[in-house]
Amino acid sequence: MKIIKIFLISLMILSLIWMGNVAAIQISVSSDDSTVSTNYMLSDDAALRDGVSIFDGGTVVNRAARGTGSNSISTNVGGDDYSAGTAVYSSGQFSLSSSIIAAGNGALISQDTGCSGDAGAEIYGIANGGAAGQQAAVLNGRLSSLQNLAVGGGALASQDTAVDGESGSLGSSAISPNQLIDVSGSYSDEGGFIDAKLSSIGGLAVDMQGTANIVGVECLDDSILGTLKSNGYSMEMDGVYEAQGGDTATFNLEVSNIYRASAVSRTMTPSVTSLSLITSGGRHPEIVANPPGNPSSYVLEEGMIDSSNPLQLYLRTDSYLTAEGLSASASSNAISLAAGTWDYWTSASLFTSSVICDSTKDADTVDGYSVHAFRPVSGTALAYTRNYFDQGGYIVESDVVYNSNYAWTTDYNTARASRGKTKDLQTVALHELGHTCGLGDLYTLPSSDPRASDYYEIMNLYTGPRHYLGAGDIAGIQAKYGA
Numbered sequence: 001m002k003i004i005k006i007f008l009i010s011l012m013i014l015s016l017i018w019m020g021n022v023a024a025i026q027i028s029v030s031s032d033d034s035t036v037s038t039n040y041m042l043s044d045d046a047a048l049r050d051g052v053s054i055f056d057g058g059t060v061v062n063r064a065a066r067g068t069g070s071n072s073i074s075t076n077v078g079g080d081d082y083s084a085g086t087a088v089y090s091s092g093q094f095s096l097s098s099s100i101i102a103a104g105n106g107a108l109i110s111q112d113t114g115c116s117g118d119a120g121a122e123i124y125g126i127a128n129g130g131a132a133g134q135q136a137a138v139l140n141g142r143l144s145s146l147q148n149l150a151v152g153g154g155a156l157a158s159q160d161t162a163v164d165g166e167s168g169s170l171g172s173s174a175i176s177p178n179q180l181i182d183v184s185g186s187y188s189d190e191g192g193f194i195d196a197k198l199s200s201i202g203g204l205a206v207d208m209q210g211t212a213n214i215v216g217v218e219c220l221d222d223s224i225l226g227t228l229k230s231n232g233y234s235m236e237m238d239g240v241y242e243a244q245g246g247d248t249a250t251f252n253l254e255v256s257n258i259y260r261a262s263a264v265s266r267t268m269t270p271s272v273t274s275l276s277l278i279t280s281g282g283r284h285p286e287i288v289a290n291p292p293g294n295p296s297s298y299v300l301e302e303g304m305i306d307s308s309n310p311l312q313l314y315l316r317t318d319s320y321l322t323a324e325g326l327s328a329s330a331s332s333n334a335i336s337l338a339a340g341t342w343d344y345w346t347s348a349s350l351f352t353s354s355v356i357c358d359s360t361k362d363a364d365t366v367d368g369y370s371v372h373a374f375r376p377v378s379g380t381a382l383a384y385t386r387n388y389f390d391q392g393g394y395i396v397e398s399d400v401v402y403n404s405n406y407a408w409t410t411d412y413n414t415a416r417a418s419r420g421k422t423k424d425l426q427t428v429a430l431h432e433l434g435h436t437c438g439l440g441d442l443y444t445l446p447s448s449d450p451r452a453s454d455y456y457e458i459m460n461l462y463t464g465p466r467h468y469l470g471a472g473d474i475a476g477i478q479a480k481y482g483a
């Protein structure tokens with residue numbers, strides 16, 4: 001033991017000397033039945049102190065590191081029937097304090113990270129046929145995350161994370177032999193942020209708990225997670241917010257809840273049992289015969305409406321709606337026209353022919369009702385859609401929230417004259433209902449992708465009122481549901 005200690009102290013001194021010009025060092029410490037192996041990539045001015053002690057049957061590492069520039073430290077821990085790991089990287093300010101206790105039958109890891117620049121932190125454990133993990137990352141911003149892991153017989157992972165900067169992401173996963181619950185969230189541009197406290201359990205069974213707030217929107221809490229778990233539902237949430245400088249940016253949160261046996265035979269092929277066109281009572285969707293845009297400009301997301309069971313949409317009529325100066329009839333008509341525009345281009349039946357006004361139904365609750373509602377949303381979110389889908393991949397509910405902190409209108413000319421300040425309900429509903437149908441955003445694609453700059457598509461950015469679909473939107477809905 002004495003020899004090892006001296007060995008480690010001398011290594012520490014050596015590593016401080018070698019750290020110029022991004023030295024890469026790997027140090028492995030093994031006891032009888034566990035191994036702790038660490039890769040260090042440290043910049044010139046990074047300081048690192050690893051206190052390592054080996055006791056009978058295990059290893060303890062107490063680590064403190066800080067610096068600037070490009071730094072990363074990753075550690076893999078292995079024992080008899082488990083493995084685990086952590087990784088932290090940063091291109092700016094970097095500080096890490098962590099402790100690792102590894103024994104043959106299990107390990108405890110705790111890491112407290114504060115980073116800036118392009119930065120990330122993750123932790124995971126694998127045991128007993130399952131796994132649990134937590135992950136967070138930021139581009140050109142700040143990240144602080146406290147992450148904990150207990151592994152052995154199963155794995156419990158948690159994170160308490162705050163992220164802000166150019167773009168950010170979040171992940172939490174829980175895996176058993178039979179089920180996968182995976183949370184992933186992100187935002188795309190400056191002005192966005194994430195606050196999340198999540199915990200996941202993997203092994204013979206899975207569990208997921210916690211909260212996630214993205215750009216000020218409470219995307220996830222225990223009540224939503226509880227309903228998803230008890231019904232076997234997944235959820236996909238897509239929203240837009242105003243980034244710094246007034247650009248439109250996107251945020252998203254997905255909860256995949258997959259029974260792994262059924263996931264194998266999962267089919268996303270549309271069951272076109274009804275070939276009758278909806279003869280919409282009074283709906284006159286705006287149709288352009290030769291729509292502009294590129295027919296390849298679409299993104300298909302997971303989940304689709306079961307066309308043998310078209311979605312009935314509701315509009316919540318409450319004081320937020322009237323405070324916008326919107327009438328229930330004009331608003332429900334605008335949403336109905338938007339729904340009918342998608343329906344027009346496919347022979348599958350996506351939506352029933354009218355939108356029901358109801359003051360008792362609300363969005364953001366998993367209740368089987370697909371509700372469009374106005375409400376104040378803190379932060380800069382404009383609107384978002386939450387889809388819930390079952391194990392077959394069929395959407396069982398789709399809620400849309402319009403942020404009542406913005407001005408909205410059902411009058412095309414008012415929206416156009418405002419030059420983007422007053423949002424046109426039918427246009428935004430047309431975009432959000434594209435998500436309800438299972439189409440994804442185009443403006444989140446990398447700028448090298450030609451679809452990202454095809455602004456003729458409704459699934460691209462809001463650039464003012466537009467009531468018809470582009471060629472790519474139409475190709476997308478037909479790829480999903482048939483022509």
Ligand SMILES: [Zn+2]
Pocket residue numbers: 238239240431435440441
């Ligand atoms: Zn969108």
